[in-house]
Amino acid sequence: MPVHDRAPAAQKLDIERDGSSRPGVSFSDLPGNPWTMLRGDIEKAAFSILPEDVEIRYSTVPTTIHQDEAGVDVTLHDTSAGTSVTERFDLVVGADGLRSTVWSLVFGPHEKYLLRLNYMIAAFQFHGTPLGLVPGQAATLLEPDRSMWVFAYRDHDPTILLTYRTDVIDALGTADELLFDSAEQVRMDRWHKGRVVLVVDAAWCVTLYAGMGVSSGLVGAELLGTLLERHPADVGSALNAWEQALRPYIDHYLDGAAADRKVFVVDNRLEILFRRMMPWLRRFRLGQRIVNRVVRVDEIARYKNVDIVGAVMNGSEGKTVRR
Structure with a gap:
């Protein structure tokens, strides 16, 4: 199943509670021509190939993990049938998200590696078009310490993201699926131990504020497979090379999340005023330079648009990226 860009054609709006609005800047305006898509698009594409x-196996979770130099014994519990079985594997990859079970069984309690950003998020699909918008139109409402984002798609219902410290809008209560959680990062000194390795949010949850969750998951998985093929007889060397090559990029996403958070929810009205001025500033050379510095365009090109796997395959495996 091929994925496609769902970026809408309608002008994005910055809106106010009184109903007024002005043109806003969308993610499609960022350098590198980023696509707009759903996580479900990636999941379906991955399953299709x-x-x-x-x-x-669905409804199956690990309950114990024991390893030696030759392999890993994992006890798997089928929560639907109520049965358990112990099987042996060459390698265990934990990709079971924030507060991963594989993580807790092998690396220790979650609290040891979680970093709270002190923000709450709620995200859900909105059926139809929010009042006051046209189909396929994105919008943002910003207030100090809280925000509402309408992420629009040209061929799909929109997604609404709230970062807030007050009551949630009524539509949240009728959503079919809901993400409601604190914004937390995962920061680990090592992503692998022996023949067990963690990937994606289980290893390096950068939070949605960094905007690289799916991308880092895809490149991390591809790079892991590439280096396992390159070191077929030495899992340890493959995992060491994988982490050494990938970590500079992930560390950058983690470190930049605090600044990127201000894209989604601002601290004060001065930051809101600057956001309102961005479309006007971008009409002038100096203004564009100011916007580029605030948005950190150079860092986006260097860390977010780079072909990490290609760099490794071309011989830069294990080299540290200068920051």
Whole structure:
């Protein structure tokens, strides 16, 4: 199943509680021509290209993990049937998200690696078009310490994201699916231990504020497979090379999340005023330079638009990226 850009054609709006609005800047305006898509798009595409011999088990969770130099013994519990079985694997990859079970069984309690950003988020799909917008139109309402984002798509219902410290809008209560959680990062000194490795949010949750969750997951998985193929007889060398090559980029996303958070929710009205002026500033050379510095355009090009796997395959494996 091919993925496609769902970026809408309608002008994004910055809106106010009194109903007034003005043109806003969308994510499609960022350098690198980023696509707008849903996580579900990536999931469906990934499932569609899985080899036929890949076994998928639902309602199954690990309960114990024991490893030695030759392999890993994992006890798997089928929560639907109520049965358990212990199997042996060459490598265990924990990709089970924030507060990962694999993580807690092998690396210790979650609290040891979680960093709270002191913000709450709620995200859900909105059926139809929010009042006051046209189909396919994105919008942002910003107030100090809280915000509402309408992420629009040209061929799909919009998603609404709230970062807030007050009551949630009524539509939240009727949503079919809901993400409601604190914004937390995962920061670990090592992503692997022996023959167990963590990837994506289980290893380096950068939070949605960094905007690289899916992208880092895809490149992390591809790079892991690439280096396992490059070191077929030495899992340890493959994992060390993988982490050394990937970590400078992930560390940058983690470190930049605090600044990126201000894209989604601002601290004061002065920051709101600057956001309102951005479309006007971008009409002038000096204004564009100011906007580029605030948005950190150079860092986006260097860390977010780079072909990490290509760099490794071209011989820069293990080299540190200068920051």
